[in-house]
Amino acid sequence: MFALNITEMSPGKIPQYRQLYETLRRHIVDGLYRENDLLPSENELCKLHNLTRPTVRKALDLLSNEGFIKRHQGLGSVVHKLPKGIGILSISGTTTAIGKENLETRTIIKPSLTSWPDSFPFSLSDHEKEVGCMHFSRLRLVNGKPVIYDISYIPNINLPRFSARNLDNKSLFNILRSAYRIEVKGGEQYIKAINAPDPDICRILDIKPDTPVLHLQRRIDTNRLNFYLYSILYCNTSDHSLYGIF
Amino acid sequence: MFALNITEMSPGKIPQYRQLYETLRRHIVDGLYRENDLLPSENELCKLHNLTRPTVRKALDLLSNEGFIKRHQGLGSVVHKLPKGIGILSISGTTTAIGKENLETRTIIKPSLTSWPDSFPFSLSDHEKEVGCMHFSRLRLVNGKPVIYDISYIPNINLPRFSARNLDNKSLFNILRSAYRIEVKGGEQYIKAINAPDPDICRILDIKPDTPVLHLQRRIDTNRLNFYLYSILYCNTSDHSLYGIF
DNA sequence: TATTTGTACTTGTAATTACAAGTTGGAAAT
DNA sequence: ATTTCCAACTTGTAATTACAAGTACAAATA
Known part of the structure; x- marks a missing residue:
């Protein structure tokens, strides 16, 4: 007491x-x-x-x-019985959901300041368009095999030294929280099945052309008003299903 | 007061x-x-x-x-802005963007009592195996076009006259609640992208062979202890993404 | 004019109390 | 021995009170 x-x-x-x-x-x-x-x-x-x-x-x-x-x-x-798949469908994060299997994260595109892509799945505010975005991508490997390719876009508010950070094997969310006090709260996502769209992604995920992959488009909420993270994911689900509860 | x-x-x-x-x-x-x-x-x-x-x-x-x-x-x-996709990823999802008028459900396989399939994605209890299951399937159409093919398995507890019920354009959950006092609470699901697996499903969903589809395996919780509903879904997401929050 | 401060809102966290409703297992009655 | 019933748990719902913390806006100040 x-x-x-x-x-x-x-x-x-x-x-x-x-x-x-x-x-x-x-x-x-x-x-x-x-x-x-x-x-x-x-x-x-x-x-x-x-x-x-x-x-x-x-x-x-x-x-x-x-x-x-x-x-x-x-x-x-x-x-409850612990899930067998990858719990990316809920906020708890990839790292916890994979469990004891060996998870690795590699940076493919290093962070850099660019303008937004021409076609973007979410509507952007005028402010977001104006400031441009930080763009980078990472590959998640389970037991050494590529599973998730994650392309991220973050509106360019002032994030000092962000592009110098090493994102390998670290949680982006943890960096945002500890270094910039940005808390991730949840978000929305659109999911579809597509054939691997281009040779680059096939090469990165180490799959043959026209392999079916999961395509996720996410907008992630934060504790800052009107500040969202955006992420586009390609998942090779042939060995690992995505897991979620509903 | x-x-x-x-x-x-x-x-x-x-x-x-x-x-x-x-x-x-x-x-x-x-x-x-x-x-x-x-x-x-x-x-x-x-x-x-x-x-x-x-x-x-x-x-x-x-x-x-x-x-x-x-x-x-x-x-x-x-x-929040109402979602544009199909809110099937959560238990109380909306299909607001589509509108009720344009949603249709057709029974493909009528309810009948069978044994469980040889390969089943979820582990079954001894009791479930013993009693067998009620099996049926339905097709969901949006604007007359097939989008979701839903194959259901329900353990054969005593559900009087269930096989005689018409499942068209009605919510299975509503029938279970009103007629049998079974409340659906949520569940778990595994999601992957596959190529349309067999000619039957291609025909039902009206897609060409090897079109990528979403494959969902769900176990649905109820208010009855150790009583679950099982569902396997194939979704043609070429026109409608699935929507979820996390 | 520009900045600071304060006030009146908002939601967030937390303790306390009370009863309803479902489950279990043992005691009592048959 | 079997059934019935009850007491002692469990989680579910609800009211009440209090303060912390974040936001917006207007007033006071520089």
Whole structure:
């Protein structure tokens, strides 16, 4: 009761429900809880972490929304089987969803300042058009094989030294958060199946021409008003399905 | 304060936060609120509907999670642009852009009792294997053109007269809810891009062989413990992308 | 005029209390 | 031995209160 933890003092503190969520999530993905195990009941979690039920329930809501647990009235919160695919369909990120498999990220196009592409799948504001964008692309490999080619466009607000950063094997989101205080909140995406569109992408993904690939167009929300990240992805799903909950 | 509405009396009542969610959602898709409009503030909604802030916030949480609004601290809840694609990636997706008039559902394989397919993408419990399954398939058309072919498998619990039901132009979920009190809660899905796998499906979707299609494998949760619906979908995304938020 | 400050809003987080509703398992009755 | 019932859990819904933090705008200040 009288002990203040670090987060209660610091200005950029993480909410308590968020901390509990992270803790439980880590316990689940680390295998501390296994499939069909019951989590401690809400009241037990309250006592364990010195929180109240609404706060605990907010953490469990997050876990439930992301498919880590399933709650049953009268029974408890049941741990869900961990997904086998790539969890790119939800915000949690590629890195966590791949699991223990070897994930690698390589920069293909280094960050540079350009104007927006002629044909862009999302409508841009006048301000976005005016300032142009930071453009770069990365390739994600699972066990050494190319799986996702991610082409990114970020409106050119002031991001000092961004083009000098090494994006290999790092999460873009983490860099944005730690270096620029930009928090990624979610977004919208359009998905279709296409044949690999051009020889460049075939070469990058190491696939034959006319192999079917998933095509994703995403607009990603941030904590800054009217500041979005844009991303176009090509996924070779022959070995790895994309996984999502709904 | 003293007026009891219908839901407070009835046994199968709908929670108040759910009712408010439905109301606001309808207002948004009907165009009462337009893109970038501000919803009434939480306190205003409290007064308007005689609710308290936690209840109102639960309704807004739902809208936010489903991408209908975006909330900004200090500003308010901003109505999001309605999606252009087919909102099949989430459980309560909209097909607003297409419009109800232009949506049609045809039964291709009529419901019948069979055993499970030899190769099934999800692992089945002993009980599920034992009872076999109800099997049927439907085709969704937009403006008369086939877009989604949906092959469904439902474990054969006692569903009286199910095979006699007409699934055309009706929501399977509505039938399950009203006739059998089975509520659909969400689920998990695996997505990949493939070439149209066999002549039957090419014919049904009216596409040429080797056209790339989206392949979805879904397991759908219900309010009954250990009772899942299974669905395999083939989507021709050449004219309509699938839409989702994350 | 340009800048700063403050105020009145907005949503975000959190504790507290109360009861409803579903599940489980053991005690009591048959 | 079997069934019924109840008590003790579980999660679900809801009201209430309080303060923190972000935004917008107008007033005061430089």
